[in-house]
Amino acid sequence: MREVVVGGAQMGPIQKSDTREAVVERMIALMDRAHEAGCDLVVYPELTLTTFFPRWYMEDQREVDSWFEREMPNEATAPLFKRARDYGMAMSLGYAELTPDGHHFNTQILTDKTGAIVGKYRKVHLPGHDEFDPERSFQHLEKRYFEPGDLGFPVWRALGGIMGMCVCNDRRWPETYRVMGLQGVELVMLGYNTPSVNSQKGDEGPEKRLFHNRLVVQAGAYQNSTWVVAVAKAGVEDGHPLIGGSLIVNPDGEVVAEAKTEDDELIVHPCDLDACNFGKETIFDFARHRRIEHYGPITGQTGIVRPKE
């Protein structure tokens, strides 16, 4: 038994006008609840500190940069890091990262129980587009404001196990989980901001979006025999609705905890990392069953190559 009590700290909406300080107060309130629930680890969503700004088209780079963090922790988040250290609680959170040399990433970090950052992941699969798209019912400009992550899908030994991270759209791509699975990952932390409506398909609403969220997270967990903790920023931000549905999934692909609201809400589950062993040693024993000689196109080509007519 290697138990990690995990808290998924779903955040309700954050308006454009909300300050980082106000958001951090809400994050600390959730951390207090996680402490009461005995959590070893609390996981916050993608871009936790601000509204989901890629929905807004901006041409002024100074305005864009105002949504980014130049260091972490910084003045606004210092109280959060202090509280985590006081509680001896590990933490994962997402934010927009602006590096000293001017690169922009959609980043998720992991701290250990002393508040030290021990892992950093930068979102690889950026959805959306990079120029204003008049065809969409709203914009999704992640490809404009971020560069694709340059760190791959690393894992880290922490909390007695092997930890991985990814961000939002990454969870729809089986490659994400598989690269971590091939490093023995036992718990994947991920945050998301997912609009409740498909901007290119009006009849795809929240029910189907929540279904897809569950489907890809459950499949990723099962097919790699790992825990997955998926945490939303939810609710209506400046008129734009985001799905909730934060969930914790066990290595059998089963949902063991799920958020009920679109507000600040904590979901908790004691995750036994040893529960990953059975799947990794039997049906998904990669060494015995995978046949890489037939997987060539997965790394050999990016897009579709159809057979000749």
Added chain:
Amino acid sequence: MREVVVGGAQMGPIQKSDTREAVVERMIALMDRAHEAGCDLVVYPELTLTTFFPRWYMEDQREVDSWFEREMPNEATAPLFKRARDYGMAMSLGYAELTPDGHHFNTQILTDKTGAIVGKYRKVHLPGHDEFDPERSFQHLEKRYFEPGDLGFPVWRALGGIMGMCVCNDRRWPETYRVMGLQGVELVMLGYNTPSVNSQKGDEGPEKRLFHNRLVVQAGAYQNSTWVVAVAKAGVEDGHPLIGGSLIVNPDGEVVAEAKTEDDELIVHPCDLDACNFGKETIFDFARHRRIEHYGPITGQTGIVRPKE
């Protein structure tokens, strides 16, 4: 609209003592129903013609070979091929293939509407083990009786679209669908024989096995924006239960038809291959979104390589 009316021809149990001729009669009865339902294509399960013989430990190679087909069509299946030709119906079925030069494969074929074999797939992901295992509640000797498929995951232009096949355990591996997805697959046909209990985990019964079956098929369909038709051989074969749950899944990952019994049963759905276009052009537009520079381990290593302690 490129509509293919698909019939999933689930087969009930086949006992050791049942002849291939008796099985083919049942297959023809299902084909008659598919014809009445206006099907363009009928899909039969893995190892359609016999009991699931890999549950039996055999040392005599002549006994093993008695479960294999040396040619296709052959005397036993000729009436099936003739009926398909008469109906102008395409067909996919699985059988144990013994090649002229002595190789053994777990094979699935596709015929066109004239009864000509236009596609052949050989199961890549063989589950189970190759020697008698006293620890298991029953045997699963696919690694003993078959070689891993040597044809990769090809696709074929047929029925106005791009068709792919896989077999049983292949469906649990995202690599299977992805290699076909990278060739633009629009309809994946697969058959399975899945024991209702995990031979290495007694408390994993039919409910969880059916859940995993749905989960991996739905995820594979959604993540590659393709139709998937998954067809069981079901029911109790010589005392050993197999799950049913044959299903047809649309490119959004939704179940549109599902078998209710563990007997011979036809499920039917008109599959519009153009329904694959939206996903392939937006959220799963591989050319725009995949980042193969970070997928290296998927083809670079077979088993897990854990980070240093």
